[in-house]
Amino acid sequence: MTKPSWFEPTNNISEVSEPSADAFALDPSxxxxxxxxxxxxxFIQDLRTFMGFSSRFYVQGLSTYPSLYQAVLHLRDEFQRSNSSASVTLGTSPSDYxxxxxxxxxxxxxxxSISSPPIDAMSNSFWSSGLDILDGALMQSRGLWDFSVQNLRPFLHQHLVETYxxxxxxxxxxxxxxxxxxxxxxxxxxxVEKCLLNMLCRTNDAQTVFLVDDGWTPDSLLSSMHGQ
Incomplete structure (x- = not known):
């Protein structure tokens, strides 16, 4: 990791996700x-410090961004439905992806938003954080993504293209x-998905929405790992 967080896209994880032929040639074993x-x-260790970069996010999560918060709550609900004991399957399904x-x-x-100066919102005279802009876009286009993770993914893709x-x-x-x-x-x-949801779905009084002793925190996840 060359940047202070794995959520910095300038980090190079290409050899982790898709090892090249050159990498195999250098060391076949x-x-x-x-x-x-x-x-x-x-990455899991990094989750422990991710929210700590901003006391505001640690205390409130995304609850100060109403539309964005509703989006992550919907992701949480979909996660719980998808991973119920009756429906969980091996592998990564399209909905998991x-x-x-x-x-x-x-x-x-x-x-x-945490590490960079605010970005100009549509060339207006005021400055907004990236999350302010995302929250506004989600609010204005709620009909395009509401209650559909399948629609939320391309919406976020397009938002990235239009904003960054x-x-x-x-x-x-x-x-x-x-x-x-x-x-x-x-x-x-x-x-990992549990930990992310638990951080993002914090309420405005810093309470988490899941049990902390069932793999919902980075520490509990690390303690449960056995050669994953």
Whole structure:
């Protein structure tokens, strides 16, 4: 990791998600699954500090952005439905892929909002954070994505394209992160998604919405990992 967070899209994870032929040629015995596991541990550890970059996000999560907060609550509801004991399946389903893509896209925009100066909103005279702009876009276009993760994913994709100069880099980075999560164990993938949802769905009094002793925090997830 060359940047202080794995949610910085300038980090290079190409060899983690899609090892090249050159990498295999240099060391045919290299265990790329082990490399993914090491990356996963580093990523989970990074989750512990991600929200700590901003006391506001740590205390309130995304609850100060009403439309964005509704979007992550919907992702939470879809996660719970998808991972009920009656319906959970091995592998990454299209709905799993859509949810993870949405979560990573939102987290990248959060990281940008935390670490960068505000960006100009549609060339207006006032300045807004990236999350303010995203929240406004979600509110104005609610009919396009409401209650559909399948629609939310392309909406966020288009929002990145329209808002960020490095949109293609962000989109490609999100794709690679999602692919890496699809290549680890089911338990690890579900655990990462739990942690992300637990952070993003904090209420405005800093309360989490899930049990903290059931893999919903980075510490509990790390303690449960066994060669993922």
């Amino acid at each position: 290299m265990d790329f699954q082990k490399i993914r596991c090491l990356w996963l541990i580093s 859509d949810r993870l893509t949405c979560l990573f896209s939102i987290c990248l925009m959060m990281q940008e 100069p490095d949109a293609l880099q962000k989109i490609e980075y999100v794709r690679r992160m999602t692919e890496v999560l699809g290549q680890v164990s089911l338990e690890a993938r579900i655990g």
